[in-house]
Amino acid sequence: MMKTDPIGLYVHIPFCVKKCAYCDFCSYPYEDISWREDYIRRICCEISAYEGKKIKVNSIFFGGGTPSLLTEAEFRYIVCAIKKSFIISDDVEFTIEANPKTLTEKNLTSYIDCGVNRISIGLQSIHENELKSLGRIHNFSDFVDLYNLARSLGIDNINVDLMYGIPEQTKESFAETLNSLIELAPEHISVYGLMLEEGTPLYKNRDTITLPTEDEECDMYYLASQKLSLAGYSHYEISNYAMGGYECRHNLKYWKCEEYIGVGVSAHSCFDGVRFANPDGISEYLDVNCKKYITEDTDSTDKAYEYVMLCLRLAEGLSLSDYLSRFGVDFLTGRESMIERLCALGYLCVQGDRLFLTDRGFYVSNAILCELI
Amino acid sequence: MTEKQKHIRNFSIIAHIDHGKSTLADRILEKTRTVATRDMEEQLLDNMDLERERGITIKARAIRLSYTAKNGEEYIYNLIDTPGHVDFGYEVSRSLKACEGALLVVDATQGVEAQTLANAYLAIDNDLEILPVINKIDLASADIEGARREIEDIIGIPADECPAVSAKNGLNIEDVLEKITTDIPAPEGDTDAPLKALIFDSYYDAYLGVVVYIRIFDGRVRAGDKIRLMSTGAEFEVFEVGTMEPFGLSRCDALSAGEVGYITASIKTVGDTKVGDTITLASRPADDALPGFREVHPMVYSGIYPADGARYGDLREALEKLQLNDASLVFEPETSIALGFGFRCGFLGLLHMEIIEERLEREFNLDLITTAPSVIYKVELRNGETVMIDNPSKFPTADEIATAYEPIMKATIITPTDYIGGIMDLCQERRGVFIDMKYIDTERAEIHYELPLNEIIYDFFDALKSRTKGYASLDYELKGYKASKLVKLDFMLNGEVVDALSFIVFEERAYGRARKIAEKLKENIPRQLFEIPIQATIGSKIIARETVKAMRKDVLAKCYGGDITRKKKLLEKQKEGKKKMRKLGSVEVTPEAFMAVLRLDDEN
Numbered sequence: 001m002m003k004t005d006p007i008g009l010y011v012h013i014p015f016c017v018k019k020c021a022y023c024d025f026c027s028y029p030y031e032d033i034s035w036r037e038d039y040i041r042r043i044c045c046e047i048s049a050y051e052g053k054k055i056k057v058n059s060i061f062f063g064g065g066t067p068s069l070l071t072e073a074e075f076r077y078i079v080c081a082i083k084k085s086f087i088i089s090d091d092v093e094f095t096i097e098a099n100p101k102t103l104t105e106k107n108l109t110s111y112i113d114c115g116v117n118r119i120s121i122g123l124q125s126i127h128e129n130e131l132k133s134l135g136r137i138h139n140f141s142d143f144v145d146l147y148n149l150a151r152s153l154g155i156d157n158i159n160v161d162l163m164y165g166i167p168e169q170t171k172e173s174f175a176e177t178l179n180s181l182i183e184l185a186p187e188h189i190s191v192y193g194l195m196l197e198e199g200t201p202l203y204k205n206r207d208t209i210t211l212p213t214e215d216e217e218c219d220m221y222y223l224a225s226q227k228l229s230l231a232g233y234s235h236y237e238i239s240n241y242a243m244g245g246y247e248c249r250h251n252l253k254y255w256k257c258e259e260y261i262g263v264g265v266s267a268h269s270c271f272d273g274v275r276f277a278n279p280d281g282i283s284e285y286l287d288v289n290c291k292k293y294i295t296e297d298t299d300s301t302d303k304a305y306e307y308v309m310l311c312l313r314l315a316e317g318l319s320l321s322d323y324l325s326r327f328g329v330d331f332l333t334g335r336e337s338m339i340e341r342l343c344a345l346g347y348l349c350v351q352g353d354r355l356f357l358t359d360r361g362f363y364v365s366n367a368i369l370c371e372l373i
Numbered sequence: 374m375t376e377k378q379k380h381i382r383n384f385s386i387i388a389h390i391d392h393g394k395s396t397l398a399d400r401i402l403e404k405t406r407t408v409a410t411r412d413m414e415e416q417l418l419d420n421m422d423l424e425r426e427r428g429i430t431i432k433a434r435a436i437r438l439s440y441t442a443k444n445g446e447e448y449i450y451n452l453i454d455t456p457g458h459v460d461f462g463y464e465v466s467r468s469l470k471a472c473e474g475a476l477l478v479v480d481a482t483q484g485v486e487a488q489t490l491a492n493a494y495l496a497i498d499n500d501l502e503i504l505p506v507i508n509k510i511d512l513a514s515a516d517i518e519g520a521r522r523e524i525e526d527i528i529g530i531p532a533d534e535c536p537a538v539s540a541k542n543g544l545n546i547e548d549v550l551e552k553i554t555t556d557i558p559a560p561e562g563d564t565d566a567p568l569k570a571l572i573f574d575s576y577y578d579a580y581l582g583v584v585v586y587i588r589i590f591d592g593r594v595r596a597g598d599k600i601r602l603m604s605t606g607a608e609f610e611v612f613e614v615g616t617m618e619p620f621g622l623s624r625c626d627a628l629s630a631g632e633v634g635y636i637t638a639s640i641k642t643v644g645d646t647k648v649g650d651t652i653t654l655a656s657r658p659a660d661d662a663l664p665g666f667r668e669v670h671p672m673v674y675s676g677i678y679p680a681d682g683a684r685y686g687d688l689r690e691a692l693e694k695l696q697l698n699d700a701s702l703v704f705e706p707e708t709s710i711a712l713g714f715g716f717r718c719g720f721l722g723l724l725h726m727e728i729i730e731e732r733l734e735r736e737f738n739l740d741l742i743t744t745a746p747s748v749i750y751k752v753e754l755r756n757g758e759t760v761m762i763d764n765p766s767k768f769p770t771a772d773e774i775a776t777a778y779e780p781i782m783k784a785t786i787i788t789p790t791d792y793i794g795g796i797m798d799l800c801q802e803r804r805g806v807f808i809d810m811k812y813i814d815t816e817r818a819e820i821h822y823e824l825p826l827n828e829i830i831y832d833f834f835d836a837l838k839s840r841t842k843g844y845a846s847l848d849y850e851l852k853g854y855k856a857s858k859l860v861k862l863d864f865m866l867n868g869e870v871v872d873a874l875s876f877i878v879f880e881e882r883a884y885g886r887a888r889k890i891a892e893k894l895k896e897n898i899p900r901q902l903f904e905i906p907i908q909a910t911i912g913s914k915i916i917a918r919e920t921v922k923a924m925r926k927d928v929l930a931k932c933y934g935g936d937i938t939r940k941k942k943l944l945e946k947q948k949e950g951k952k953k954m955r956k957l958g959s960v961e962v963t964p965e966a967f968m969a970v971l972r973l974d975d976e977n
Contacts, residue, residue, distance in 0.1 A: 238928060
């Protein structure tokens with residue numbers, strides 16, 4: 001990959017007001033932690049290590065956890081370090097994840113002042129009971145307040161996260177959530193299926209909760225696809241929808257095998273052709289001797305495998321010519337009959353240079369990938 | 374009779390399963406001080422893990438003990454342990470043939486049961502002196518007098534003076550030891566006559582080669598002799614003779630009439646030393662062999678395949694190794710479209726089959742896929758030919774068949790009278806023909822049925838146990854073949870026949886089984902990218918149908934954050950799982966699912 005291509009920068013903020021019942025990300029309740037200051041310093045230290053390398057950055061993403069818990073001073077401190085160490089493009093996409101309950105006008109104003117131009121709000125559902133079962137701390141009106149505030153402060157690129165497969169959720173209640181959101185018309189919507197991850201409270205209580213059946217979950221997935229498409233969103237990735245031109249630049253880097261640097265505990269990077277990560281444990285991360293570790297085998301079949309897996313998450317799919325130039329082999333060769341079969345079954349399409357999954361193919365993409373790679 | 378002969382006692386211990394045969398053997402070993410108590414491993418004779426766990430004896434064994442009787446004289450006791458299951462009936466009979474007497478162990482809490490009776494009759498047939506021993510008298514529910522009465526009434530041998538023991542606690546074991554001296558006859562036989570020795574077991578030893586267990590009836594054998602096996606005429610040179618001591622083989626100069634011991638010779642495989650055969654000397658052969666030799670033939674066949682096709686070679690090696698010690702195991706390569714390369718294996722019965730499968734999995738660390746067990750059918754074809762069918766895939770088509778025959782067993786069931794009705798229903802359902810019923814006493818009855826073996830191998834024993842709360846016992850032997858309306862049932866997945874699922878079934882039973890298996894296939898086949906029709910057919914006629922709907926969801930919906938490697942690992946794991954799948958035509962099924970379909974856990 002050309003060194004001159006601008007990269008993405010991810011900053012992980014590992015604290016929340018309270019951890020959600022389904023969350024298996026690295027995050028801690030902020031009142032319990034004593035290392036907040038050390039952590040901010042550690043991140044900045046990590047960022048400074050890239051100083052002088054003239055790395056161009058055209059997307060910055062503050063994720064978590066709940067980055068909207070950062071104080072004005074903390075945020076400014078980190079952004080200063082970033083600006084000092086990287087060359088920030090003029091058209092940078094600068095996203096911060098926000099919880100509707102935590103982001104004050106004062107903080108948002110200062111974030112915007114620092115360059116934030118996109119916010120990503122975790123709404124999940126408009127229904128009280130569903131939010132409660134997920135352990136979320138906000139309600140729909142908190143969300144609407146934040147949404148309107150962001151708009152009033154001039155943010156013209158808002159993402160909203162929705163979830164289906166929530167305990168007690170029905171197709172009807174999910175349709176209501178979708179309808180309410182379509183009315184607000186955010187530029188970008190992510191729709192994720194709830195996954196019960198081992199070690200989470202929801203997983204522990206899985207026998208006492210009523211989850212939608214797999215069939216209902218499938219119905220919800222297709223419902224989102226249908227409603228959002230009708231409302232003018234393009235279904236550009238398995239779980240992501242956007243108005244034209246508002247596809248998330250940062251996430252696209254992940255799916256297109258482009259480079260990014262992640263800083264903070266458990267953050268992953270793909271830089272200089274290598275995938276590596278920081279430790280998952282906070283104390284290991286804070287240790288001055290903390291070492292990043294490489295997360296992959298680096299042989300070329302592995303790279304090709306990864307490339308196909310990621311590209312096929314996108315509606316635009318795989319560029320056959322790009323595959324050929326990257327790996328020196330033709331993707332279709334040896335897979336003709338299988339691809340023909342998958343096309344005949346309506347899961348896959350080959351059009352010109354592009355091989356991509358259909359809407360139906362998206363939702364069984366694992367099974368298809370297992371056939372293809 | 375020589376002085377030596379007068380001081381030898383050859384006996385075995387026979388019992389119904391779980392009545393304490395091996396525990397009694399342990400106590401006898403202990404009391405004769407052959408084995409110091411501290412060296413005792415529970416159930417010394419059953420030295421295969423599987424035997425200890427299941428509480429059964431699979432291989433015959435022999436051990437030489439010495440006992441000083443109350444008259445002050447020293448005796449040699451040869452204890453010959455016999456396999457304790459109906460599958461090994463012939464081997465049992467040969468082991469018994471090597472003895473003059475048998476201890477018949479009866480559980481004082483259970484009384485006489487089906488195998489007690491079967492084994493006792495076998496001992497009587499072999500002219501053995503039967504010495505009843507009532508065991509488990511330490512248990513609160515022990516009914517010693519009841520057991521005595523049953524032995525006298527049912528088996529018809531006196532039991533008023535028989536020892537009552539607790540093998541577990543070592544109680545009254547001396548009575549048994551003394552009785553062996555007084556009641557069991559010393560072995561007869563002429564030391565100077567031409568050699569006649571009975572083979573009652575053999576096994577393969579990595580250092581010694583084939584070790585043959587023998588009982589000498591006449592004559593004498595020593596190292597260097599040239600021996601001849603009378604069934605085949607094959608001759609071998611004897612390397613070594615000796616006796617079986619508790620902790621291993623012990624060489625001696627010669628074995629003579631009345632003795633039990635082993636020989637090693639230039640014998641390559643255990644298949645050359647058939648149990649029941651007679652050994653004589655090539656230089657001075659006996660006129661005729663000991664009576665009763667016959668070849669044993671497998672009764673049950675099944676296809677055994679490695680779950681991982683790449684381990685076919687390992688499976689072959691494992692089977693070869695097991696066969697070294699088990700000449701009754703037969704196998705030949707077989708190819709299934711569905712399961713790839715494997716072996717069609719023949720077994721003496723269901724237990725034998727289970728044991729082999731378990732040993733393959735345990736001792737050789739193999740994961741197996743086994744097809745439903747099948748019996749051997751005899752089919753007369755329209756062209757006048759008669760064929761024996763051990764594999765459903767070879768079953769002729771309906772228009773080729775003139776008459777099909779299936780093996781019929783004579784079954785003996787002993788049960789508390791409460792369950793007679795349930796057992797009769799079960800036998801009726803399984804196409805049994807009632808022969809007769811005798812009341813053993815007011816509480817128990819002995820029922821005789823003729824049952825197709827095909828029905829017995831289809832989970833009959835489990836059904837019997839569940840309907841009688843485990844109280845009924847079963848014994849059976851081959852009676853002969855009987856004409857029957859048999860059809861071959863095939864299963865199609867996505868329009869293609871899966872050969873490994875085919876089986877032969879009594880026509881009227883076909884519909885029920887077809888429906889059941891189609892349902893099980895539906896439950897066990899994972900949803901795939903396309904809809905899968907399941908059809909059960911007889912010839913071209915479809916008799917049951919189910920559908921596995923196409924998969925709707927199989928996705929990593931949440932693939933954000935930069936941790937690509939973890940997602941990749943998840944996918945690799947899924948792909949790894951897929952590799953283990955067996956392709957049944959265009960349909961992928963896990964070996965577990967395949968086995969689940971064949972598991973015979975339903976009554977129908």
